[in-house]
Amino acid sequence: MKIAVCYKYVPEEEEIRVLDDRTLDFSKAQWKIGQYDLNAVEAGMQLAEAAGGEVVVLTAGDAAVDNSKLKKSILSRGPSMMYGIKDAGMSGADSSATAKVLKAGIEKIGDIQLVLCGEGSGDIYAQQTGVMLGAALGWPCVNAVSSLTLQEGRLIAERSLEHSVEVLEVTLPAVISVTSDINIPRIPPMRDILGAGKKPSACWTLDEAGAAVENGTRTHSILAPEQTDRRRIIFEDDGEQSIHALCEHLRKII
Amino acid sequence: MDFKLSEDHVLLQEAYRDFAVEQVKPLAAEIDEKENFPLENIKAMGELGFLGIPVPEEYGGAGVDTLSYVTCVEELSKVCASTGVIVSAHTSLCIAPILEHGTPAQKQAYLPKLATGEWIGAFGLTEPGAGTDAAMQKTTAEDKGDHWLLNGSKAFITNAGQAHVYIIMAMTDKSLGTKGISAFIVEDGFPGFKVGAHEKKMGIRGSSTCELIFENCVVPKENLLGEVGQGFKIAMQTLDGGRIGIAAQAVGIAQGAIDETIAYTQQRVQFGKRISQFQNTQFQLADMQTRVDAARLLVYRAACAKDAHEPYTHLAAMAKLAASETASSVTRRCVQLFGGYGYSREYPVERMMRDAKITEIYEGTSEVQRMVIASWMAVK
Numbered sequence: 332m333k334i335a336v337c338y339k340y341v342p343e344e345e346e347i348r349v350l351d352d353r354t355l356d357f358s359k360a361q362w363k364i365g366q367y368d369l370n371a372v373e374a375g376m377q378l379a380e381a382a383g384g385e386v387v388v389l390t391a392g393d394a395a396v397d398n399s400k401l402k403k404s405i406l407s408r409g410p411s412m413m414y415g416i417k418d419a420g421m422s423g424a425d426s427s428a429t430a431k432v433l434k435a436g437i438e439k440i441g442d443i444q445l446v447l448c449g450e451g452s453g454d455i456y457a458q459q460t461g462v463m464l465g466a467a468l469g470w471p472c473v474n475a476v477s478s479l480t481l482q483e484g485r486l487i488a489e490r491s492l493e494h495s496v497e498v499l500e501v502t503l504p505a506v507i508s509v510t511s512d513i514n515i516p517r518i519p520p521m522r523d524i525l526g527a528g529k530k531p532s533a534c535w536t537l538d539e540a541g542a543a544v545e546n547g548t549r550t551h552s553i554l555a556p557e558q559t560d561r562r563r564i565i566f567e568d569d570g571e572q573s574i575h576a577l578c579e580h581l582r583k584i585i
Numbered sequence: 586m587d588f589k590l591s592e593d594h595v596l597l598q599e600a601y602r603d604f605a606v607e608q609v610k611p612l613a614a615e616i617d618e619k620e621n622f623p624l625e626n627i628k629a630m631g632e633l634g635f636l637g638i639p640v641p642e643e644y645g646g647a648g649v650d651t652l653s654y655v656t657c658v659e660e661l662s663k664v665c666a667s668t669g670v671i672v673s674a675h676t677s678l679c680i681a682p683i684l685e686h687g688t689p690a691q692k693q694a695y696l697p698k699l700a701t702g703e704w705i706g707a708f709g710l711t712e713p714g715a716g717t718d719a720a721m722q723k724t725t726a727e728d729k730g731d732h733w734l735l736n737g738s739k740a741f742i743t744n745a746g747q748a749h750v751y752i753i754m755a756m757t758d759k760s761l762g763t764k765g766i767s768a769f770i771v772e773d774g775f776p777g778f779k780v781g782a783h784e785k786k787m788g789i790r791g792s793s794t795c796e797l798i799f800e801n802c803v804v805p806k807e808n809l810l811g812e813v814g815q816g817f818k819i820a821m822q823t824l825d826g827g828r829i830g831i832a833a834q835a836v837g838i839a840q841g842a843i844d845e846t847i848a849y850t851q852q853r854v855q856f857g858k859r860i861s862q863f864q865n866t867q868f869q870l871a872d873m874q875t876r877v878d879a880a881r882l883l884v885y886r887a888a889c890a891k892d893a894h895e896p897y898t899h900l901a902a903m904a905k906l907a908a909s910e911t912a913s914s915v916t917r918r919c920v921q922l923f924g925g926y927g928y929s930r931e932y933p934v935e936r937m938m939r940d941a942k943i944t945e946i947y948e949g950t951s952e953v954q955r956m957v958i959a960s961w962m963a964v965k
Binding site: 399400403404407515518519520521522524525527528 | 592593595596597599600603604607632633634635638642647648649
């Protein structure tokens with residue numbers, strides 16, 4: 332089975348600065364692989380190791396796509412090949428546009444039976460791209476998957492819902508978005524880190540992939556929430572009066 | 586001059602850091618408190634390749650340079666100095682002399698097991714009466730024709746009791762002084778070899794430190810390391826490399842303490858302000874980070890010189906002197922910034938302060954480093 336894991340380069344959260352006007356300064360933030368996408372890569376590797384098969388990775392983005400260190404970083408986690416679609420316009424791509432570009436990538440790679448995505452991107456976390464990619468490909472898609480096994484050519488996917496666990500049997504090909512509960516991504520052994528640079532990769536333009544960036548949404552502004560000091564209103568004991576006072580207070584502020 | 590780590594160095598450093606934060610940090614307080622040797626993590630590090638960093642691939646190691654090894658010890662020591670010294674003693678003091686002076690058969694016999702962590706390594710030079718004055722070796726090795734017979738004892742041996750293989754210095758000819766010392770590879774289980782009392786230490790309590798006892802210990806002929814009489818030279822060369830590892834440990838301890846202190850001072854409120862907002866806190870942290878960065882550069886310089894096969898004895902001594910004194914000073918100041926909580930085991934900085942002190946003592950005290958540096962400067 333050939334599995335493709337989609338992933339996104341996101342800015343390192345700790346290095347994003349909030350400026351006085353609440354806008355975000357990304358200039359000092361380095362790129363990294365989205366943390367939820369690492370769960371998807373690990374899920375792919377575990378499936379391939381258990382059932383046989385090959386894992387490749389696919390990303391679409393701008394300058395970071397062919398960054399050699401990031402390429403080695405993703406390949407050190409086990410995939411046999413990395414595919415990238417690079418275009419300056421991808422930096423503003425919304426979930427729908429990204430899903431369409433990824434669809435073109437999946438089709439160009441060819442012969443993919445399973446696509447895995449992280450539950451959401453490490454930056455925007457809209458949780459849309461996986462399901463939109465499934466819709467674009469016309470394949471079954473399941474999100475919020477916290478366990479994934481392969482039994483006789485069918486996927487058994489568990490979704491942990493609020494009060495129950497849903498177990499679904501999914502036919503292939505399919506697109507699955509996994510949660511961070513599904514596994515703990517492995518730390519790559521040194522030999523895999525050192526060998527990652529020898530693995531193949533391909534970087535396509537939008538034209539080569541046969542895709543275009545077509546956003547369905549517009550971003551007006553992105554601002555950090557206003558910082559307010561904690562009020563430090565404390566209701567100390569658990570007597571009737573205090574509980575009443577707490578409820579009253581909550582009613583007032585809600 | 587280029588102060589940047591290469592792409593592969595950074596990727597490896599990220600792996601060391603991820604392992605340290607995810608698997609070493611959660612156990613650090615407990616292994617210190619209970620004096621537990623972290624066997625599970627040693628096994629995991631063996632699988633990841635951290636225990637065979639300089640070992641060539643043909644012997645099952647990662648085959649990478651000293652600079653990468655240094656960043657490994659540093660990242661581990663940021664969260665747990667005990668784990669840092671276990672890796673440092675194993676790599677610098679046992680693997681390195683076998684790599685440097687071992688016969689092909691010795692390399693084949695020991696390096697694959699050491700590189701994967703199946704075996705842990707240690708080194709025995711110090712004796713109860715031979716510390717800084719290491720030439721005063723009392724342990725003897727007698728040539729019995731088809732084997733060597735070792736008698737004597739060693740003190741303060743890191744990894745003792747957990748290690749499977751020890752590089753041991755012993756006097757083969759007292760009349761020759763330091764030129765009468767030879768090096769041997771001793772396996773745990775050789776007849777007449779015993780691990781003695783376990784030291785109760787101030788810091789690095791998760792690492793095992795014991796005495797070693799040799800009572801008519803039978804060592805096969807082929808386990809002589811290098812030539813007869815080369816032992817002191819081998820020991821001194823080994824310690825040159827080891828000092829880079831300990832210096833990296835010291836940089837790690839100091840950086841770990843600063844990182845903890847930044848996080849703490851940004852949430853601790855006194856006089857209606859976060860204490861990180863006080864200029865005293867900011868200036869102290871700025872001074873500490875500057876000293877740590879300076880020490881780190883000395884450590885990396887020594888590592889690069891070793892990798893380039895340039896003379897590095899004095900560079901390793903400077904790195905260890907600066908880094909260990911920085912670690913002691915920085916951790917003490919961090920405890921002060923934490924105030925009462927810094928003195929409590931609720932926070933890690935008191936452990937870091939206890940751990941830091943040993944870096945000024947083992948693998949050559951700060952005074953020995955000054956002797957080495959002054960001698961290189963030809964000051965007489």
